[in-house]
Amino acid sequence: MSNLPVHAPRVNAETKPFWDGTAEGKLVLPHCNACGFVIWYPRTFCPQCQATDVRWEEASGLGTIYSFSITRKGRGEFREAGTYVLAYVELAEGPRVMTNIVDCDPDALSVGQAVRVVFDDTGQGSALYRFTPA
Amino acid sequence: MSIRGKAAIVGAFEHPLREIPDLTLPQVHAEVARGALADAGLSFSDVDAYFCAGDAPGFGGLSMADYLGLDLKILESTETGGSSYLFHAGHAAALIAAGKCSVALITMAGKPRTGGAGPGGSGGIGGAPEGPWENWWGITVPGAYALAAQRHMYEYGTTSAQLAEIKVAASLHAQHNPNAFLPDPVTVEEVLDSPMVADPLHRLDCCVITDGGGAIVMVNEEIARSIGNGRAVKLLGHGEAVKHSDRGRIDLTYTPARWSGPRAFEEAGVTPADIDYASIYDSFTITVLETIEDLGFCEKGEGGRFVSDGGLVAPHGRLPFNTDGGGLCNNHPGNRGGMTKILEAVRQVRGEAHPAVQVPNCRLALAHGTGGNLATRTGAATLILGSEDA
Numbered sequence A: 001m002s003n004l005p006v007h008a009p010r011v012n013a014e015t016k017p018f019w020d021g022t023a024e025g026k027l028v029l030p031h032c033n034a035c036g037f038v039i040w041y042p043r044t045f046c047p048q049c050q051a052t053d054v055r056w057e058e059a060s061g062l063g064t065i066y067s068f069s070i071t072r073k074g075r076g077e078f079r080e081a082g083t084y085v086l087a088y089v090e091l092a093e094g095p096r097v098m099t100n101i102v103d104c105d106p107d108a109l110s111v112g113q114a115v116r117v118v119f120d121d122t123g124q125g126s127a128l129y130r131f132t133p134a
Numbered sequence B: 001m002s003i004r005g006k007a008a009i010v011g012a013f014e015h016p017l018r019e020i021p022d023l024t025l026p027q028v029h030a031e032v033a034r035g036a037l038a039d040a041g042l043s044f045s046d047v048d049a050y051f052c053a054g055d056a057p058g059f060g061g062l063s064m065a066d067y068l069g070l071d072l073k074i075l076e077s078t079e080t081g082g083s084s085y086l087f088h089a090g091h092a093a094a095l096i097a098a099g100k101c102s103v104a105l106i107t108m109a110g111k112p113r114t115g116g117a118g119p120g121g122s123g124g125i126g127g128a129p130e131g132p133w134e135n136w137w138g139i140t141v142p143g144a145y146a147l148a149a150q151r152h153m154y155e156y157g158t159t160s161a162q163l164a165e166i167k168v169a170a171s172l173h174a175q176h177n178p179n180a181f182l183p184d185p186v187t188v189e190e191v192l193d194s195p196m197v198a199d200p201l202h203r204l205d206c207c208v209i210t211d212g213g214g215a216i217v218m219v220n221e222e223i224a225r226s227i228g229n230g231r232a233v234k235l236l237g238h239g240e241a242v243k244h245s246d247r248g249r250i251d252l253t254y255t256p257a258r259w260s261g262p263r264a265f266e267e268a269g270v271t272p273a274d275i276d277y278a279s280i281y282d283s284f285t286i287t288v289l290e291t292i293e294d295l296g297f298c299e300k301g302e303g304g305r306f307v308s309d310g311g312l313v314a315p316h317g318r319l320p321f322n323t324d325g326g327g328l329c330n331n332h333p334g335n336r337g338g339m340t341k342i343l344e345a346v347r348q349v350r351g352e353a354h355p356a357v358q359v360p361n362c363r364l365a366l367a368h369g370t371g372g373n374l375a376t377r378t379g380a381a382t383l384i385l386g387s388e389d390a
């Protein structure tokens, strides 16, 4: 577990396979059966070809930092979180995913750095996906 | 069909205050509407088309039409955050060109300092399908724009000092604006020494937070001629574009100005080199830098060099910009800087900017709005404005 706030997402029928996967420590992504596109954010509609036939496949959990920023004083749930890192991680499968980089020295991070997924359990049948230096 | 020259801005008004504790949000909309109509020499009963965005209270356009007592042929409330009003101006010109209306009123107002931004006023995305994938990471507006700055720095070597040059230019202009929220000039060093809000963005890379509002009135050619006071500003071109997450493969180094700009230039029949003055949306310094590249004022990646050495300083820089002090120093009412971009471009074309920053013989001006969030979804619109002889 990281030391960042863990907010339980509202799960619906469209996103349940993704969140069920996180509860088992897996990053499960929808793939379009019509064109093969790896869909992000998770949904049952392919934004590449507009098909609605998707299958869910476990991703490698590996990626690189596409960009990051360091916030010293957050707001709302993050007000007391101290310094934290907001980032886009480019997954090995292609999508660029907004997330946090955790368990790291923020000032030592760099764009392009390799990271791997970690999960923060929400206690409600889901977990938040975050990343840490690989 | 083109809108070129078919519609003109004949009324413009910016609320002079930056804190408005004693007025309600509808009252501010009404004051700026009255101001713009008075500037045009028109009255509320002349208005047959009304445009407003998510900053309008209640049911938006329907509520405000009722409040203002407008009898309308056209009601339009495209919502793209701070750029909404440039979308509205383009749509108003098209509707005027098509003969659907003849006098269009566009208003905006916000009270984040003394009353909250109101429903939808600052881009709330409750219930949006993208919410669960963006809301749990401590995202703030500066933290998100800092992602764009970081990536631009990585790909093109842009520096914090170059971004600071943009704030410095805005502050040099703001010193001549008696209403500016931040009227004092700053140096590159002062920007770099200001606290980090979200690395790599400093506090002085951010725009101001102000109450305020503004409005414009647009009319067809015939009415513009009949007003005949020499202050009509013609709308020569309009382009708009939407950039979203690109199917989960977002590229943070450009904005939709890359598409809206060429559309506007083509309609106006001009090129970036022809532009005498530019109002560039400036929520953050990085917003300006990427937009200048995307509009074609310089090559992608060259923005840092373009803005350096006084490149944006009026009246003699490479591209005099935001001569009212912009959102970075003057006014960013309701966290939405689009209307004020139009207003200063109108002042420049009319020759009514402050003499210290008035661009000599300003015949062609550009106004550009960037709404939403540079790090997720953005709606942009570009207007090319011209003097009566342009």
Ligand SMILES: [Zn+2]
Pocket: A032, A033, A034, A035, A036, A037, A046, A047, A048, A049, A050, A051
């Ligand atoms: Zn597909």
